[in-house]
Structure formats: structure tokens, C-alpha cells
Amino acid sequence: ILNVEQSPQSLHVQEGDSTNFTCSFPSSNFYALHWYRWETAKSPEALFVMTLNGDEKKKGRISATLNTKEGYSYLYIKGSQPEDSATYLCASANFGNEKLTFGTGTRLTIIP
Amino acid sequence: DARVTQTPRHKVTEMGQEVTMRCQPILGHNTVFWYRQTMMQGLELLAYFRNRAPLDDSGMPKDRFSAEMPDATLATLKIQPSEPRDSAVYFCASHGRSYGYTFGSGTRLTVV
Numbered sequence: 517i518l519n520v521e522q523s524p525q526s527l528h529v530q531e532g533d534s535t536n537f538t539c540s541f542p543s544s545n546f547y548a549l550h551w552y553r554w555e556t557a558k559s560p561e562a563l564f565v566m567t568l569n570g571d572e573k574k575k576g577r578i579s580a581t582l583n584t585k586e587g588y589s590y591l592y593i594k595g596s597q598p599e600d601s602a603t604y605l606c607a608s609a610n611f612g613n614e615k616l617t618f619g620t621g622t623r624l625t626i627i628p
Numbered sequence: 629d630a631r632v633t634q635t636p637r638h639k640v641t642e643m644g645q646e647v648t649m650r651c652q653p654i655l656g657h658n659t660v661f662w663y664r665q666t667m668m669q670g671l672e673l674l675a676y677f678r679n680r681a682p683l684d685d686s687g688m689p690k691d692r693f694s695a696e697m698p699d700a701t702l703a704t705l706k707i708q709p710s711e712p713r714d715s716a717v718y719f720c721a722s723h724g725r726s727y728g729y730t731f732g733s734g735t736r737l738t739v740v
Contacts, residue, residue: 550728559719560671562728605671614659614723615684620670 520608522619529596530627536592537622539606543587550616551580551591552605560605563591596626630654634720634732641739646708649735651720652701658724660703662688662695665717665734674718677703710739 521540529535541549548567552560564573569584577594593600603623607616633652641647653660661676675685675695685695692711697703707714717736721729 552728559731559733560729562730565728607671614678615661615673615676616729617673618663618671 520606520617520619522604522606522622524622525620526623526625528625528627529593531596531598533596534592534594535596535624536590537604537624539589539591539619541587541589541606541608541617541619542610543584545610546584546587546608547611547613548609549582549584549589550607550609551589552607554603554605554621556602563604591622593624596624598626598628600624601626630730632720632722632730632732634718634735636735637733638736639738641710641737643711643739644709645739646706647710647714647737647739649705649718649720649737651703651705651722651732653703653720653722654724654730655701656724657722657730658700659722660697661721661723661729662703662705663719663721665719671719674705707737710737712739715739 523538550565551563553563554560564580566582571582573580579592582589603621605618605621607618609616635650659678662674663671674688677697680697694706715738717734719734720732723729
């Protein structure tokens, strides 16, 4: 993996269902993986920053896991609500470098 | 809440004109980034500064774009001359010791 890749590109989920999506990133020289939530016409908001292999973070109904050896992270949303509709971005940073390389995002739409 | 302030929010200009976008990072954040949102590439890094010193501007077209931090409270991104292909949303973000980046609301630039 040379770039940060996210899948799927878009997703429609029924309200109340749970869902998850994937971020793949270069595992060599890895330092940190970020997840952001980006609502239309607003700016991205930080959800999680993870650095350790096996790390798992949770904020309400949203959680994320990290596998630095194989270079992937999953974001899970439990019991989706309409307000979860947004684009979810992941981004990775390498050692010695603060700049983040972003994926193109997963656009999530919750169907009431 | 501390926030990153970007001005203007919207700018429409004619091709060939100079455009200056401004960003006030969060007080105490020593790293400032300029990103551009495009349909094709998502968020792409243009330039970033640490303690006001430019660290990486490899993502920026050098012939027409310039980025500066005249002081710790102001970052600028200038395009001269502007072209229609520069139309995009430009985001500034700042980062301190804490958690994730904080993004500004963006400047939506339209070059006609």
C-alpha cells in the first residue's frame, strides 16, 4: 500500500443498523492514524488518533481499531442514527513528520 | 471552544487576479497546514509550517502559489495569478500537542 485508501467509497445504511468501513495505509514508518468526521458544508472534526498496534478507541456509538503490522484500521458505528450521515476520513502520519496523508473518505448516508 | 479562523469564507475572482487567503491558528498550536479539497483527490496537502518555519510545500504549484507565516497568529496562502483550475475549498488546520488537527471552516474559491 503506497497511499491511504478507504472503502467503500459510499455506503447507505438503514437507521438502527450497525456498519463499519476500512482504511488501509502504508505500514512502513507508521506513526499515527487519524479518523475525522466531515459533515457537508462544515470542516473535518477529529474523532480518534491511534498509534499503537491493537489499539481500540471508542466515543459513544463509534469505535475504531488499528492494525499497524498489516496497515489497516476499521471504524464501527453501532445503531446508526441520521446524524451519523457524513464523510469519514482517515489519515496516516509517518515518524518524524507531522503531515497527514488523507484517504478520499467513505460517504455514509443513514436512511431513516 | 478554541477554533481556527479562516477568511474570507467565499471568494469569487476573475482569472489572473491575485487571491490571498488568511488563517488564524489556535493560540499555542505551533504547526499549521494548508490543504485543498478537490473532487478528484480529496484533501491534498499544499504546505505546512512548524514554529512559523516552512517545512514542506512540495504539494504547492510554486510558480503561482506562496504560503507564509508572518507571525504566530497569521498564516497566508496567496495565488498569483489565479486560474480557473484553482477553484476549490482551501482549508487551514493547526495542531498542538493534543489530539488531532483542528480545521478551519475553509475558503471556497471560485475563479471565473
